[in-house]
Amino acid sequence: MATKKSNTIKLKFDSARNLAPAPESKSAAKIDPRYDLFINGKFEKPLSKKYFGTINPATEEKLSEVAEANQADVNRAVKAARAAYDNVWKKMPAKERAKYIYRIARMIQERAREFAIIESLDGGKPIRESRDFDVPTAANHFFYYAGWADKLEYAFPNRTTQPLGVAGQIIPWNFPLLMAAWKIAPALATGNTVVLKPAETTPLTALKLAEIIQEADLPPGVVNIITGAGATGAAIVNHPDINKIAFTGSTDVGKIIQRAIAGTNKKATLELGGKAANIIFDDAPLDQAVEGVINGIFFNQGHVCCAGSRLYVQESVFKEVVRKLKDRMETMIVGDPLDKNTDIGAINSRQQLETINKYLKIGQQEGAEMYQSSCSIPRKGFFCRPTIFTNVAQSNRIAQEEIFGPVLAIQSFRTDDEVIEKANNTPFGLSAGVWTDKGSKIFNMTTKLRAGVVWANTFNKFDPTSPFGGYKESGYGREGGLHGLAAYVNIV
Amino acid sequence: MIATKFIPDFSVSPHVDQVGIEERASRFTKRSIKNETKINGLKLALNMIDLTTLEGKDTDGKVKQLCYKAIHLHDSYPDLPTVAAICVYPSMVKVAKKALEGTGVKVASVATAFPSGQAPRDIKIRDTKFAVAQGADEVDMVISRGKFLEGEYNFVFDEIAAIKEACGEARLKVILETGELVTYDKVRKASDIAMYAGADFIKTSTGKISPAATMPVTLVMLEAIRDFYYKTGKRIAMKPAGGISKSKLALHYLVMLNEVLGEEWMNNHWFRFGASSLANDILMQLMKQKTGVYQSANYFSID
């Protein structure tokens, strides 16, 4: 009989990771050697005359170069957006506006494969995620908000709405196309025009979206997409003719923006950082909870503001959960983002990899116990093994600060009160997770956790109809759903 | 025997969240199995098949033909493995055993008033003993689903233990008939009961009830096996049966097996497919891989 002593038992998963390569073909994606700024319906050379490269983080090879918009370029974009707002967009019947947005949704669907490949090339995320999540969800977001355009009078009881004007939108590198959709779709549906800046490490899908917007015959200037780094973003934030700033990114930059617009009447929505608690009670469906933890922290290499980066496990199941987690991590395939079997792709940039590695050191110095999957990682490119820390204290920096990588800090807890207190013991409040089979406990937890999104017996789910956004230092305003409309209108 | 040392409280078997388990199961289907991984996987799947005929109209002749197929799957393809076993009714064991003598292909027999299990325990024991006496290497029993759903877990446990004893050296497969248990929670509980009572295999279905094996239900059982292994150090084998007729689906199952229980389970001692038409679909796929040409069923023997 095949019986072993339980302390020597270990399952082996090497063969599970060792699959023949299944790369997605790059031929379906066309990337130009150089991209200009999309202003007033045309690709225009930057007045700055400057370009910067964007690389594939999995190979460190240059994919293309994009224009670096300076103040004068931002001025041009805002001017185009203002003119389009005054002359065309705010006068257009809402149902016509809707049709343009529907058209964008459909065109993204038609070119989904191309978008997915470019998203993975430019940002490093696994093709499985860009194909199955980022691109379809982006298209769905346009489709959802398109339908709102001519129904706004139903959205705010006893009130009517007015568009704000020109919206300046600055988006991060973790979900480049999806964040563009989250920003542009509701802005257009409510009658605003847009100047959008993608992140400097991931500009390509936004520029491909610009091609679609051009192809869709959207009136020139309604959407302007300009590339650049922090200085370009600052020029947008500080531009006097912008009425609204929508920003997704770090809490530090969010605070800078809040200060920068203090002397103005600009409205703002900020979707900032997080350090979400994911809480497992001993009566939880443990295998699904473990899967939720995996999905919560390793989805998109952990580059997710709502990532479940703090795991709290009830002491009576702590060992079992950690064991299951380790086994599950062993099956994860880290590597080429374009391989259909890859679970964890490339870290988005060298800088981010350095940040993550810094925290791995900090965690060990703080006395936490680090465990990494035994998988191999490519020699070239920016990669990080899935990592968990046990023996973590609430006071550890790895338990307090947003790492934005595939790194999980695990703590145990004993009672419900204790875990609520620990979960809320953070300046952030974006998301939280709770796993238990007991309905009444779920409602106790979900009402007491101070976070904008609470996943119960699931994690990292998103939908165009579902409002998303934070409490406390995770920002203000909501994106998605009915509540996402409020960010782009004056209610009168 | 470990099983007699510690019997847990089955009323507190772990819970399973339906949406979560189905999501996880579908994730395995996203694996893209190519080239040598695919060929190795297909051959392994062939080698894991319990080629099955469980018909009222089964005859000696039919069973003999099936046995021939079991060891000559497709002779124009060199070095193919055999299937793992032939699965028949007790009355056909003798014929099958003779036909397969010396081939290494096992003979499995259903027993215990298959498929309903609605018979007194002594008859089930006699049924089992008869199959073993006829030469069955493996016995596929059914649990008393009615008793299980009544909450008579001890009855179910004792019955499995009794059949296990009647099996002697034969390996016991315990069919939960998951299509009648309906919820994953119940599948998990039944899996735990079967393993602690002495099952060598746990098996999803008789093939007579729809739904038969599904990936999520198999996943629940694989997770139960893993938890049992960690608790007791004892390996249990798994057999999904019914409804797996396409090679692509079989590969998905193998991905799942590989990622839940690991490589030590990736052989026909620890995993079987209960299927009849799966073999030909795999053969067609293998020929397609070999020749680069899509295949027709007319070129593959139906037995």
Add this chain to the structure above:
Amino acid sequence: MATTEKRLEILKTYKIYIGGQFPRTESGRYYVATNNKNEKLANVCLGSRKDFRDAVGAARNAFGGWSGRAAFNRGQILYRAAEMLEGRKAQFIDELMKQDATKLQAEKEVNLAIDRLIYYSGWCDKFQQLYSSVNPVASPHFNFSVPEPTGVVAAIAPQNDSLLGLVSLIAPIIAGGNTCIVLASNAKPLCAVTFAEVLNSSDLPGGVVNILTGKVAELAPYFADHMDVNATAYCEADAATQQMIKERSALNVKRIVLYDKVKWLADEAQSPYFIMDFQEIKTTWHPIENIGGAKAGY
């Protein structure tokens, strides 16, 4: 005939209201409230940053209990406050008139203040239904969004409409389950302190509303940058103060609510949207089981 001696009037001491108590300012400072005729009305506490700090502590302590209360119960307490205000109407009219209002104006303001409390009392258990949603997500999950109170609100009340403005500011904040620290009108502080007495006799738990008197210029920076305050409200149009509040609020990403264009006497000065200014939207997801059975119908 008995001789009538002239009775000496008891002068009211105007103290601040923190955690359900009426302490004097810890600073020991005071200022003299006067009216247009330059009559001395009272010595009023000149609240300090430490008073504010204490008030934030009281508000934070009270938040869990107040936000966790049944909305219906919050409605009853607001209604009770309106009853109490009605009962002390004369005193408020008197104070308003001392502070330069005509009788007609004073009566109108007090009546409106009472009505406004009643108005928000009614909203306590209704606005959630208006602003919640069940979101039809495409996956097998039940997904709903509900408003929840932002937390501790630091609010600077309007300088004019010293009673109505104060009530119109406080009522939606606490109707939605928040707790607050309010800086009363510096020029016309009397009604604010008396209103604190109304609240204190209305079953409102201590710490839910804390009322300070003092100087805006001195205290506003602390209202904006205290790290345990979740939102700041300001009701004047002073651009420099607005900018200062916005800048300092960035320290912990406070929500900033500006009411510089609100006409407190108008009907438009009350609506559930005022409640929503101090609400967060929380979205909850849970899987929906769907096993076998009931495929074609129920």
